[in-house]
Amino acid sequence: MFKFWKKKTKPAEQPAEAAADAAAAADAAIAADSAAAAPQLVESAASLAVPEATVEPTAAATAEALPDPIEIHPAAAEIQPEPPPAVGAEAAPAAEAAPVKRSWRERLSGSAFARSLGALFSRKPKLDEALLEELETALITADVGISASTELVENLRKRLNRREFDDADQLLAALRQALIELVRPIARPLVIDRSQKPFVTLMVGVNGVGKTTTIGKLARRYQQQGYQIMLAAGDTFRAAAVEQLRTWGERNNVPVVAQGSGSDAASVIFDALQSARSRGLDLLIADTAGRLHTQSGLMDELGKIRRVLAKLDPNAPHEVLLVIDGTTGQNAINQVRQFRAAIGVTGLVVTKLDGTAKGGVIFALAKEFGLPVRYVGLGESLDDLREFDAAAFVDGLLPGALGAA
Ligand SMILES: Nc1nc2c(ncn2[C@@H]2O[C@H](COP(=O)(O)OP(=O)(O)O)[C@@H](O)[C@H]2O)c(=O)[nH]1
Numbered sequence: 001m002f003k004f005w006k007k008k009t010k011p012a013e014q015p016a017e018a019a020a021d022a023a024a025a026a027d028a029a030i031a032a033d034s035a036a037a038a039p040q041l042v043e044s045a046a047s048l049a050v051p052e053a054t055v056e057p058t059a060a061a062t063a064e065a066l067p068d069p070i071e072i073h074p075a076a077a078e079i080q081p082e083p084p085p086a087v088g089a090e091a092a093p094a095a096e097a098a099p100v101k102r103s104w105r106e107r108l109s110g111s112a113f114a115r116s117l118g119a120l121f122s123r124k125p126k127l128d129e130a131l132l133e134e135l136e137t138a139l140i141t142a143d144v145g146i147s148a149s150t151e152l153v154e155n156l157r158k159r160l161n162r163r164e165f166d167d168a169d170q171l172l173a174a175l176r177q178a179l180i181e182l183v184r185p186i187a188r189p190l191v192i193d194r195s196q197k198p199f200v201t202l203m204v205g206v207n208g209v210g211k212t213t214t215i216g217k218l219a220r221r222y223q224q225q226g227y228q229i230m231l232a233a234g235d236t237f238r239a240a241a242v243e244q245l246r247t248w249g250e251r252n253n254v255p256v257v258a259q260g261s262g263s264d265a266a267s268v269i270f271d272a273l274q275s276a277r278s279r280g281l282d283l284l285i286a287d288t289a290g291r292l293h294t295q296s297g298l299m300d301e302l303g304k305i306r307r308v309l310a311k312l313d314p315n316a317p318h319e320v321l322l323v324i325d326g327t328t329g330q331n332a333i334n335q336v337r338q339f340r341a342a343i344g345v346t347g348l349v350v351t352k353l354d355g356t357a358k359g360g361v362i363f364a365l366a367k368e369f370g371l372p373v374r375y376v377g378l379g380e381s382l383d384d385l386r387e388f389d390a391a392a393f394v395d396g397l398l399p400g401a402l403g404a405a
């Protein structure tokens with residue numbers, strides 16, 4: 001289980017964080033643009049492999065008003081991420097290599113979707129209009145959205161009227177098929193284009209959706225697949241966010257490019273791209289802030305990140321992953337609209353589908369946008385970030401007897 005995001009901010013970081021808040025209030029992230037023109041990197045890397053190179057970043061923390069002093073670990077330039085320890089599997093199969101991996105059903109069975117459909121079909125309902133209405137209500141209240149729910153049920157109604165179903169189980173099987181067809185087009189995994197080096201992925205999304213956690217999981221996943229990775233701490237609003245990523249990088253032997261909180265996100269990410277490129281790394285994953293998504297400040301910042309990256313690589317970012325919290329319901333639709341307009345979105349990660357999520361939001365997103373869902377979060381551990389699998393997902397939500405019956 002990842003603990004790194006829970007790490008407490010060091011007392012020494014507080015002034016920087018307070019400054020960051022003030023800066024945020026003044027929307028100084030943009031204004032600080034010119035001040036950050038000659039950015040200085042703090043990199044935390046390879047501290048596990050090369051202990052003597054470790055330098056406590058306390059000097060940086062006390063620098064307050066000034067940009068952080070340069071602190072580059074001597075070893076950082078020579079980082080050769082170790083081949084994955086015991087995980088021998090290459091490429092795609094590595095994702096499936098976890099020994100004890102909980103099933104999609106185990107993870108999704110607590111959702112409102114699974115519970116209400118389970119209750120509905122377990123009482124062997126009669127095939128009639130009342131069943132269809134109950135089904136429609138269950139889908140809508142499970143976040144499937146009015147439009148997708150209505151269409152799904154309307155199709156079932158037509159087939160019912162054509163007497164295609166002998167019993168409720170057959171109707172359920174037809175629903176299963178329709179749900180899979182709805183999400184299959186968006187089950188498109190992220191393919192890393194090896195010709196783009198480094199392949200730049202930006203993580204965007206509102207606060208608390210799971211961006212930083214997901215970066216940790218993705219970095220591990222790709223590291224295990226043999227990619228050389230760098231992270232950029234582009235959520236500069238909060239000292240804790242920078243620290244979270246930095247600590248994680250130290251533990252996992254992944255270089256992290258960071259500046260103090262309150263610095264300019266675009267320049268942090270720009271520097272990271274330059275650095276990753278000069279070292280010939282494969283992947284750069286950049287964190288971004290999630291605050292103020294309803295205001296222009298953050299959206300302007302994201303637009304600027306894109307413009308600045310394009311100066312180094314006209315194709316960067318190669319992937320913009322919008323992270324959506326699976327428990328947000330229909331507000332997810334607004335979030336996609338806003339982030340799409342601000343920076344463009346090439347893929348989604350839907351987190352927290354375990355626990356209190358109602359489960360249906362992916363169907364609503366599929367119907368509304370058709371954007372690929374690259375990954376889903378089914379829990380907090382590394383193995384719980386899965387490539388989105390349409391059939392496994394739908395079967396995790398529907399009553400279990402289906403296949404067996
Ligand atoms: N249950 C569950 N919790 C998650 C998942 N992904 C992230 N979280 C939790 O969501 C919280 C916020 O995550 P964080 O990465 O800090 O969000 P950020 O603000 O977008 O960077 C943390 O407590 C994570 O453990 C998931 O798939 N399932």
Ligand SMILES: [Mg+2]
Binds near residue numbers: 211212213235241287
């Ligand atoms: Mg974060």
